[in-house]
Amino acid sequence: MSGAVPASPALAPGQRLTLAITDVAFGGEGVGRVGPLVVFVPYVLTGEEVEAEVTEVKRQFARAKLIRVLQPSPQRVTPRCRYFGQCGGCQYQHIDYPAQLELKHKQIADLFERLGGFPRATVAAVVPCPRPYGYRNRVMVRSQWNKPAQRLNIGFLRADSRLVVDLEECPIAESALNEELRRLRAHPPPRGGLKVVMRIAPEGWEVPRDSFFQNNFFLLPKLVGTVRERLRDSGVRFLLDAYCGVGFFSIELSDLVECFVGVEIDLRAIQAARRNAAAKQRRN
Secondary structure, eight states: OTOOOOEEEEEETEEEEEEEEEETTSSSSSEEEETTTTEEEEEEOOOOOOOOOOOOEEEEEEEEEEEEEOOTTBOOOOSSSBBTTEEEOOOOTOOOHHHHHHHHHHHHHHHHHHHHHHGGSSSSSOOOSSOSSSOOOOOEEEEEEETTTTEEEEEBBBSSOEEEEEEEEETTTHHHHHHHHHHHHHHHHSSSOOOEEEEOOOTTTOOTTTOOOOOOOTHHHHHHHHHHHHHHHHOOOOOEEEOOTTTHHHHGGGGGEEEEEOSSOOOOHHHHHHHHHHHHOOOO
C-alpha cells in the first residue's frame, strides 16, 4: 500500500549489531538505526562505526551496550577515570574537551529550536571550564553490601542500575574530597544503605549541609560576570531570584538593583540566605 510505514525490524536482547552512529542525543547516548528503528548506544561519537549488543527493545526504539568501536572518531580519547563506563557520574570522558563543548552546545541549541522555536544562533557558545578535572566541590558517596563478594562497596551508583560501584577516587572531584573518600574507605560505615555528602564549603558563605550551592567554584567568576553584564545592560531595577538557595546570585548582584527578593522552598537555605545577606551588608 502506498505510503505505508515500514515495519520495525525484529530485534531481541542479546543480539549483536553493527551500527553507524549518526548523532549523540541529549544525555550522551549515540543514535544508530536498524531500518526505521532508533538504537541508543552510550559512550560513542557521531561518525563512528561500532559493534553493540541489544539490551532493551521498545516499540519505537531499542537500547544497546557498546561492545567495541570498529571505526573510531578522531575526537575519541582515553577516559582519565578507570571507572568510566561503570560509574554513572560521567557520560563524555571518551570525547576530547573541545568536542565536548561543541556537543553540549548542539544539544542545547537543538532543544531551544525544537521546543521553543528559537534560532540556533540564540544559544551562545559554551564557556569552557578552566579546570575540566578536579573541579567538583560536592559528591554523594553511598555504601552498599556486595553479597556475592561479601564486602562493602563504597562509591557512586552504576550507570546501568541502582547498584554501587566500589571506587577509590573520582578524577572530577577536588583533591580534598578524594582525601575524604580515602579516609572514609579506611574507616567504613558498619553497614550498607548509607549516603554521605562530602563538600567543600565556599569561602565567605553559609551553606547548610543538604542545601544547594554551585558545585564548580572555578566557573563561578565567569558565571557571575556574565549575569552581571546582562543585568547591568538591561536597566532592571528589581531582581527576583527563583530557587535562590543560600542567596548567592541575588546577593552578588544586589548592588545593581534597588531591591531583590529570593524565593526558595528549602527553609534552612533561606535562613542561611538571610544571614549571608546580613553578613555582606545587603539591605535592599
